[in-house]
Amino acid sequence: MSLALAGIDDFHVHLRQGTLMRAVTPLLAKSGCRLAYVMVCLLTVPVQPNVADMRLPAQPNLKPPIRTTDEALAYKAQLQQLAPGVEFLMTLYLNPELTPDEIRKAAKAGVKGVKSYPRGVTTNSDSGIESYTVYYDVFRAMEEVGMVLNLHGEIPSDPSNDVCVLNAEERFLKHLAQLHADFPNLKIVLEHATTKAAVDMVKSLGDTVGCTITVHHLQLIVDDWAGQCHHFCKPVAKFPHDRDALRGVISEGHPRFFLGTDSAPHPRHTKESVAAAAAGVFVTPYVLPYLATILDSFGAIDKLEGFATRFGRAFYGIAEPAAAAAGVRAVKLVKAASGAGLRVPEEIPFVDDDGIQRSVVPFWAGKELPWTIELE
């Protein structure tokens, strides 16, 4: 059994800076990735629900985060050099300094989106997130120039209101609905959906609302990250019925749900630690074998191409490369006999910015995957 693809488009990926960026970015091409939608920051500060201020801080993992067009272009140039064959789409970080003028400038320069994280810094917001209304001028400009709003859809944990990592996404969804109502022509993507509630909400909204789903959330449930630091990510994987909903929307081939891996490399020692583990799962090198193995397990291998190569591009309005449009299928997925599959390495070594030998543990480290990838 085999499957030929033009490549994959990853609409949510973290590529870092420095030596880690240089180690990770070249893996994109080897994984069959032809398009990488680059997120500029990441929640790296763990929730501390027992401290006085329960709100979840958002901490960029690029220091400084990409806030301007010029910074985005400089970062893109670095990435492009590391993976010349990959199309990099850049994003800005939603922040109070962002202006409509900067949005127009960014759009002209090809920056595709703006990423919003829950901040929880506005103490008079009873919704648990900062009010989006302060950004409405920016959103209006984005709507005009066709930029996409990428939402990390969680409100900050707040035990006094029974908000924790398990219901943070569901409680965010009303904000998504409100934004869509206020900006029906603004393209909005709910990133890395993890719940049935999120799937249902996105389906209920108009065609300008899309949704990314990661590889790992199609596989993991809460039991898998209970005590397993390399499966810990934000949003956390939820109940079996939530995973069923994510799988279900892929099985039905819904065109507004597409691949965004949220792949996030963390040095192993920041995961296996007495301190809170860094949140994130690293899938970049083996996205396609993982995805084929998982989709095959629930009978949806025929939905892989739409989910990983067509729907996201269509939502964003990005044309197929000429070769792909002409029918070239440069990536081949092959289902091997047992014992002849792809063995995921235990770790991927790199030397960090201080010259120390480190490694990143990939998803399903040490596992043999039945599906392997061949590039032309």
Add this chain to the structure above:
Amino acid sequence: MSLALAGIDDFHVHLRQGTLMRAVTPLLAKSGCRLAYVMVCLLTVPVQPNVADMRLPAQPNLKPPIRTTDEALAYKAQLQQLAPGVEFLMTLYLNPELTPDEIRKAAKAGVKGVKSYPRGVTTNSDSGIESYTVYYDVFRAMEEVGMVLNLHGEIPSDPSNDVCVLNAEERFLKHLAQLHADFPNLKIVLEHATTKAAVDMVKSLGDTVGCTITVHHLQLIVDDWAGQCHHFCKPVAKFPHDRDALRGVISEGHPRFFLGTDSAPHPRHTKESVAAAAAGVFVTPYVLPYLATILDSFGAIDKLEGFATRFGRAFYGIAEPAAAAAGVRAVKLVKAASGAGLRVPEEIPFVDDDGIQRSVVPFWAGKELPWTIELE
């Protein structure tokens, strides 16, 4: 501010074997513990929800587990030598070889209870646990001789039925209700309750049903073990409203809810690992300062004595030691000024059975606790 106590009674503690037992057991006396109800086994095999058989195996952590009176007495003798001042109450492991005769023998020898773990080995049980009816002869004998049934109240994870670590306890509760209905005179303790559902169920049942609550479940919610291996235990800590329910039943001074710490020492390297972390939180050395700090935080410091020294003993029908009955209060808890509290060590070193230097990371390692303990 200070508080004088006769000592604490811990109705659920794991003390292990070998060098770890020898390192941990003497800490009981130093912590003000006068009674330790010793659990003979522990869930140590992590859930593997993606393998074919989803049922949770129960794995004793004493090899072999204590299944007979003679084994229990031999284990007790070892413990007694390590902590002569502590009253050790022993348990047997519920298993198919246990007979009514052995129960009568155990009761005569002073063994207090029988511990049941979810096994999930009976494939035609649609309830997710092995059927308890095979043990009804044993339970009848226990009822007759006044032995206590200690329940690990979780059904095994089963994604096909939406069962995972988050709802495993709630879904177990109908079995508790059924057992109580069938054996109204059998004393049953639901161990380490973590949910509002469990609190409500135990309250709704008769006076022969008690419930232990751990120190750490009074403090942690799901956010706290998300990526934090030293907060990972089974059952996992749940939602804020569940923690509120545990705190609430203590605040009301309900006499059928009492301390059972489920304190379980694990070598640090088995927690901070690429593999699944061992489940368990270690609180033994500082039970009282932890408990005072936590109860004080929600205004229930006046409920500490009942919860930690009177209710469990009353439920089990164990007389106060003569000195305590005469009013001796050998343990003093003192609330210190900021900066003068008790600093929990980062780790507690020990040498393992292979002669390797190891350590156990205690709960709240490195934190300063306002409440300190003084022993006479």
